[in-house]
Amino acid sequence: MTGFPRPWTDGRWRRVSLRTRVELALAATAVLVPLVLSVTVWTVVTGYVVGQRERAALAQAESNVTVVGSALERPEPSVPDVLEGLPRATDTAILLRHRGEWYGTSLATDPEALPSAFLDVVTSGTAASQRVELGDGPVLLVGLPVGGMTYIQVFPLVELDETHRTLSAALLGLSTAAAAAGVLLGRVAGRRALAPLTPVIEATRSIAAGNLTTRLDAAGDPDLDEVARAFNSTAERLQQRVAEDERFAGDVSHEMRTTLMAMLNAFELVESGPALPRRSQEPFALLGRELRRFSVMVEELLEISRAGDGDGELVLEQVVIGELVAAAADRTAGRPVTHVSPRVERRRMRVDKRRIVRAVTNLVHNAEIHGSGVVQVAVEPYAQGVRIFVDDAGPGVPPDRRERIFQRFATDTPGGVGLGLSIVARHVSQHGGAVWVGDRPGGGARFVVELPGEGS
Amino acid sequence: MGAMNRRVLLIDDDPRIRQVLGLALRGEGYTVDVAETAAAGLATLEDNPPDVVLLDVMLPDEDGFSVCRRIRSRSHVPVIMVTARTDSHDVVAGLESGADDYVSKPLMAKELSARIRALLRRAGPRQDETETFTVGELTIRLREAEVLRDGIPLSLTHTEFKLLAELAREQGGVCSRETLLQRVWGYDYFGDSRIVDVHVSRLRAKVERDPSHPRHVVTVRGHGYRLVP
Numbered sequence: 001m002t003g004f005p006r007p008w009t010d011g012r013w014r015r016v017s018l019r020t021r022v023e024l025a026l027a028a029t030a031v032l033v034p035l036v037l038s039v040t041v042w043t044v045v046t047g048y049v050v051g052q053r054e055r056a057a058l059a060q061a062e063s064n065v066t067v068v069g070s071a072l073e074r075p076e077p078s079v080p081d082v083l084e085g086l087p088r089a090t091d092t093a094i095l096l097r098h099r100g101e102w103y104g105t106s107l108a109t110d111p112e113a114l115p116s117a118f119l120d121v122v123t124s125g126t127a128a129s130q131r132v133e134l135g136d137g138p139v140l141l142v143g144l145p146v147g148g149m150t151y152i153q154v155f156p157l158v159e160l161d162e163t164h165r166t167l168s169a170a171l172l173g174l175s176t177a178a179a180a181a182g183v184l185l186g187r188v189a190g191r192r193a194l195a196p197l198t199p200v201i202e203a204t205r206s207i208a209a210g211n212l213t214t215r216l217d218a219a220g221d222p223d224l225d226e227v228a229r230a231f232n233s234t235a236e237r238l239q240q241r242v243a244e245d246e247r248f249a250g251d252v253s254h255e256m257r258t259t260l261m262a263m264l265n266a267f268e269l270v271e272s273g274p275a276l277p278r279r280s281q282e283p284f285a286l287l288g289r290e291l292r293r294f295s296v297m298v299e300e301l302l303e304i305s306r307a308g309d310g311d312g313e314l315v316l317e318q319v320v321i322g323e324l325v326a327a328a329a330d331r332t333a334g335r336p337v338t339h340v341s342p343r344v345e346r347r348r349m350r351v352d353k354r355r356i357v358r359a360v361t362n363l364v365h366n367a368e369i370h371g372s373g374v375v376q377v378a379v380e381p382y383a384q385g386v387r388i389f390v391d392d393a394g395p396g397v398p399p400d401r402r403e404r405i406f407q408r409f410a411t412d413t414p415g416g417v418g419l420g421l422s423i424v425a426r427h428v429s430q431h432g433g434a435v436w437v438g439d440r441p442g443g444g445a446r447f448v449v450e451l452p453g454e455g456s
Numbered sequence: 457m458g459a460m461n462r463r464v465l466l467i468d469d470d471p472r473i474r475q476v477l478g479l480a481l482r483g484e485g486y487t488v489d490v491a492e493t494a495a496a497g498l499a500t501l502e503d504n505p506p507d508v509v510l511l512d513v514m515l516p517d518e519d520g521f522s523v524c525r526r527i528r529s530r531s532h533v534p535v536i537m538v539t540a541r542t543d544s545h546d547v548v549a550g551l552e553s554g555a556d557d558y559v560s561k562p563l564m565a566k567e568l569s570a571r572i573r574a575l576l577r578r579a580g581p582r583q584d585e586t587e588t589f590t591v592g593e594l595t596i597r598l599r600e601a602e603v604l605r606d607g608i609p610l611s612l613t614h615t616e617f618k619l620l621a622e623l624a625r626e627q628g629g630v631c632s633r634e635t636l637l638q639r640v641w642g643y644d645y646f647g648d649s650r651i652v653d654v655h656v657s658r659l660r661a662k663v664e665r666d667p668s669h670p671r672h673v674v675t676v677r678g679h680g681y682r683l684v685p
Binding site for chain 1: 475476477479483540561562565633634644646649650678679
């Protein structure tokens with residue numbers, strides 16, 4: 001037996017249903033794509049904003065350095081005044097090392113608080129910039145050497161930091177929303193993607209239930225139509241196979257029946273003739289019993305093969321149902337065994353006479369052979385039809401076998417082919433009725449045939 | 457009516473069936489002619505006119521339905537069609553081709569001779585029964601087994617006449633299909649009521665002026681048939 005190839009799955013994953021897997025895959029995609037996008041956007045945007053900010057800071061620092069340089073060339077310069085006069089945003093601070101001493105704007109940071117490595121680099125005469133965390137938050141330090149002095153400007157990055165946070169929050173929110181939408185979409189899409197499988201499942205169930213004529217309609221989708229074609233051709237082959245088997249059984253039974261007919265008729269001719277010698281009587285009776293039993297088997301096989309033989313349709317006619325059941329049951333039992341409730345004595349129903357007679361005959365025969373004899377056949381009202389009870393005196397049918405005995409070849413009893421009750425089930429269900437077996441009050445089995453009649 | 461001097465023509469290609477039914481029917485006192493083909497059967501029909509014909513549906517040279525139509529075109533002899541199974545098509549086709557009754561295989565001689573006896577039973581008047589019924593323009597004479605319409609005899613088969621006689625006996629009352637099966641064909645509960653329906657339509661074709669709007673042989677839905685003047 002081959003299963004669907006699923007190389008992407010391992011054992012445990014396999015236990016998860018296909019629909020769940022499709023949903024999960026779509027949901028995972030829906031989570032990952034916005035996440036990657038968000039991270040990319042965040043990186044690009046923040047890189048750009050920080051770069052801008054650094055370039056602006058550097059430009060301002062460089063222009064200030066030029067101003068400071070020319071101001072300090074004047075005689076007797078006041079370094080704090082020069083610094084205060086420089087154009088700057090109020091929240092930036094400037095530090096200047098002039099002749100070994102640190103000067104700063106009013107909000108200047110203590111140079112001691114700056115990273116010593118940064119100070120070393122700048123004081124040694126190299127321009128440098130660094131982002132550091134100071135007491136008030138992140139800052140950008142820009143250090144420029146200018147004619148023996150060291151110029152350091154501190155740009156607070158709190159604002160930038162807030163922009164980052166807002167951006168992150170926005171991206172996170174969007175990613176979450178997109179992921180949630182993706183999961184939802186995954187569920188819907190998973191369901192929709194697998195929706196075309198529903199008719200396939202239903203059709204398979206229908207075939208399994210024995211409706212071999214079930215076929216799938218083309219869905220108009222190339223992929224799905226391929227599935228439908230494969231399904232239909234399998235069903236076709238199965239149906240052909242079953243029909244061939246039934247035809248074969250029919251042909252064989254038909255041949256056997258002719259032979260049997262000759263044998264039975266010859267037997268009856270001898271039987272109705274002068275008495276046989278004593279010692280021949282017992283084997284002759286045995287021969288007759290076995291011939292009749294064999295004939296029942298062949299008839300049952302033929303009955304089964306009929307379904308595939310164009311004989312599946314009902315031939316309905318009006319009958320007095322109680323009389324029909326009584327006639328069939330009493331004839332089979334060879335004695336009066338039927339009680340028809342006075343309430344349905346004249347009830348007429350449209351039934352296929354042959355099939356109902358066959359069903360009753362088989363049930364009574366079953367009671368006679370396997371149920372130690374029929375006790376009573378009762379016909380009671382039910383809906384617009386009747387219920388037929390066939391009670392026997394046997395050991396009853398154990399609960400675990402009560403369904404199975406109505407299937408073909410389900411006999412455990414020697415001498416039975418196991419077709420009789422399956423034929424009953426088929427004929428009764430063709431009338432829209434049901435048959436089951438339970439316990440007879442007082443012991444034995446009770447077979448019940450329910451024929452609801454028209455309009456039910 | 458005894459089987460003595462009654463002639464049965466058995467047309468069947470299976471030698472086993474011819475032999476065993478021949479044995480059984482001869483055992484009951486019938487004279488049995490056998491034929492294994494349609495052609496031989498039709499020839500025997502001419503040479504030794506039988507009282508009843510047993511005709512198999514499957515014959516090597518011609519199918520039983522058309523043989524039955526040919527028999528009908530030249531004789532009113534009762535025909536019992538032998539079908540391999542109770543296939544609806546076979547049964548209806550057999551009856552429509554003019555058969556009086558049908559039996560399904562396996563054929564048991566006892567059942568078969570019961571069917572033959574029923575078909576050969578005459579529809580004469582019973583004790584203290586009126587011999588003639590008049591229904592509109594129809595006159596049914598039981599003793600002579602004849603039906604006249606406006607004084608002119610109609611050509612009915614034995615079975616058609618029995619059916620009309622049974623309906624006439626009810627004097628306008630409804631006759632169910634079961635009752636007709638029992639009285640005309642001798643069936644108990646297991647007869648096929650399509651036999652009745654097919655014969656009723658054949659009867660209408662002969663006795664009604666407009667068979668598609670029957671005035672005398674009237675259907676009573678869900679119950680059966682009745683004869684009205």
